[in-house]
Amino acid sequence: MKDEKAPAQPEQAIVRTENLTVGYGGTPILKGVTFHVAEGEIVTILGGSGCGKSTLLKALIGLLPPLEGSVWVAGYNIAGPDRETALEAARKKIGVLFQSGALLGSFTLADNVALPLTEFTDLPGALIEEIVHTKLEAVGLADYAHYMPMELSGGMRKRAALARAMALDPQILFCDEPSAGLDPVTAAELDSLLLNLNEALGITMVVITHELASILTISRRSIMLDKEAKGIIAQGSPRDLMERSEDPKVRAFFHRNPELLHTAAKAASP
Amino acid sequence: MNADVLTVERREGGLAACTPSAPLVISTSRWYHEAFTQLLSDPHVRTIVLDMTTVSTLDSAGAAVLKNLQKTCRARGISLELTRLEDQVESFLRFSGFFEEPPPPPPATSAKRPPIVERVGAGAVELWKDTRDLIQFIGSVTVAVGPCCLNPKRFRPREILYYVQRSGSEAVPIVFLVSFLMGLIMAFQAAVQLRQFGANIFVADLVSLALTRELGPLMTAIILAGRSAAAFAAEIGTMKVNEEVDALTVMGFNVTEFLIMPKVMALAVSGPLLTIFANASGIVGGIVVGVLSLDLTPASFITEVWQILTVGDVAGGLVKSFAFALVVALVGCFRGLQTERTADSVGRMTTSAVVTSIFLIILTDAVFTVLFHVFSW
Structure with a gap:
């Protein structure tokens, strides 16, 4: 899903941060981060381990109140003075795929997917069953509806978690390292599933990852974070970043070559 | 053997020419270490030349x-030179960082233990924060009760029943055993004394009053703390580790209503029920001692119990057991939610749930004792 349309202006964005500073215990991990994601776009957030990708995700889904700045999700400022009300409204429009899947271990797959439907809708049981079946079918797990999460492989659990995240037809899907811990084939299947959902349903996706194959396959735009800079060091099409970026950190990341970093550091030293 | 591994030839100017005669591997390293230590104990040594020709294997x-030899030599200003290194040995040494410059010494940090006053102060602040967080948590659960009362489906009756079974029905055997033995022991101890005065029948008074007013609720609560507080803390803690609590939060669930309320309600129901059962079991234990060693009949024992116990005694014990059950459930859930994302943290919080529950049960009991005394209950 790589179209050539120009990125949306910030005011049209469905996810937007302005001068966002987030961290733990008053210590910022990221400072002054500003970016936006247009409706229907798939944006990958990249960076090395410890650069703040998961911290940024927590701020975007409202699990971590920012130290400064604003976060707009689906039209609500979830970092504003009326944070709780905004979060309540925004959460009805988002789905989150956690790194571990985060399925409830004591519920079957069907019950996990049905959970948001039974809780937040007044649909009759038959309709909920139908929706659950559709969602599980979409991720290729219709035959496993009555399995417990622990009876499934890592890839299947991720797909089931994706079905649950999609249960209420969210406008935005946040994914935290969806292909982490999966073999290349299963990871590619999951990537393909995300692309299909984006194409078929127009869901905006913000995907945290450092898997190069996933980045190049699914995203039309990537935002790269850096630990030392405590913020964004590059953004653009992943192909452009890989082929044209002059930044040694970006080049080292995309070319999987730490020597590029060392060479740059030596050149910079007097 | 250790003297043999290293041949040392002393030359002029403090030069020691050393020739190893065995591979430098894990089985010989101790001998080499001792040989080098012995060599370095000579203050005249200024230069060590190690001929590595014979060392074809290094681990x-x-x-x-x-590296240890190199470090000591550097510290004492002794020159160390390794000659005729085989490629493989040199490569292994390079990998081990032998040829790298030593890192600069770390800046001196004051690793001194803070004084006792500071430590006590820090502990007090920590305790205050923990207490404040617990009070906030109890507040949030109390606030969540209102909306659930308006819409009883939000209490999740199925979940409540599940936890009543887990923490109530499944605790019946252990509650019976402990309370029966408590009644038995108390009756036996009392019998030894009371028999001297021919006051055998008062064993029934002692056992029934002590159990219904104090020991029944207390022992039940301690069993609940060991079983249910630990189970709740471990369950919620593991959910936190697996990001399940985060998932519920971002799906818009009220975690207090979804996870905490069923557990609190279940214990609020099963705590007093188990206490009634514990009281009865303890009295049965008393009857066994009364019949077997005090020549009492079960009927006379029960009649005495019936006469001495008032509704106030039983109700007072049940009020206590209700409060204890709330303490156990709230502390178990609170510690579960405090768990960090490590397996070690789940263990620590589970232990802490039991310890904190038992401490707060005793504290609550003390408060009740004072209140009952003041109001002559």
Whole structure:
């Protein structure tokens, strides 16, 4: 899903941060981060381990109140003075795929997917069953509806978690390292599933990852974070970043070559 | 053997020419270490030349011996030179960082233990924060009760029943055993004394009053703390580790209503029920002692119990057990939610749930004792 349309202006964005500073215990991990994601776009957030990708995700889904700045999700400022009300409204429009899947271990797959439907809708049981079946079918797990999460492989659990995240037809899907811990084939299947959902349903996706194959396959735009800079060091099409970026950190990341970093550091030293 | 591994030839100017005669590997490294230590104990040594021709094999332990030698030499200003290194040995030493410049010494940090007053102060602040968080948590659960009362489906009756079974029905055997034995022991101890005065029948008074007013609720609560507080803390803690609590939060669930309320309600129901059962079991234990060693009949024992116990005694015990059950459930859930994302944290919080529950049960009991005394209950 790589179209050539120009990125949306910030005011049209469905996810937007302005001068966002987030961290733990008053210590910022990221400072002054500003970016936006247009409706229907798939944006990958990249960076090395410890650069703040998961911290940024927590701020975007409202699990971590920012130290400064604003976060707009689906039209609500979830970092504003009326944070709780905004979060309540925004959460009805988002789905989150956690790194571990985060399925409830004591519920079957069907019950996990049905959970948001039974809780937040007044649909009759038959309709909920139908929706659950559709969602599980979409991720290729219709035959496993009555399995417990622990009876499934890592890839299947991720797909089931994706079905649950999609249960209420969210406008935005946040994914935290969806292909982490999966073999290349299963990871590619999951990537393909995300692309299909984006194409078929127009869901905006913000995907945290450092898997190069996933980045190049699914995203039309990537935002790269850096630990030392405590913020964004590059953004653009992943192909452009890989082929044209002059930044040694970006080049080292995309070319999987730490020597590029060392060479740059030596050149910079007097 | 250790004297043999290293041949040392002393030359003029403090030069020691050393020739190893065995591979420098884990099995010989101790001998080499001792030989080098012995060599370095000579204050005249200024230069060590190590001819490595015979060393064709080197492992991590051997490299550690050489690095240690290098470190000591550097510290004492002794020159160390390794000659005729085989490529493979040189490569292994390079991998081990032997040829790298030593890192600068870390800045001196004051690792001094803070004074006792500071430590006590820090502990007090920590305790205050923990207490404040617990009070906030109890507040949030109390606030969540209102909306659930308006819409009883939000209490999740199925979940409540599940936890009533887990923490109530499944605790019946252990509650019976402990309370029966408590009644038995109390009756036996009392019988030894009371028999001297021919006051055998008062064993029934002692056992029934002590159980219904104090020991029944207390022992039940301690069993609940061991079983249910630990189970709740471990369950919620593991959910936190697996990001399940985060998932519920971002799906828009009220975690207090979804996870905490069923557990609190279940214990609020099963705590007093188990206490009634514990009281009855303890009295049965008393009857066994009364019949077997005090020549009492079950009927006379029960009649005495019936006469001495008032509704106030039983109700007072049940009020206590209700409060204890709330303490157990709230502390178990609170510690579960405090768990960090490590397996170690789940263990610590589970232990803490039991310890904190038992402490707060005793504290609550003390408060009740004072209140009952003041109001002559």
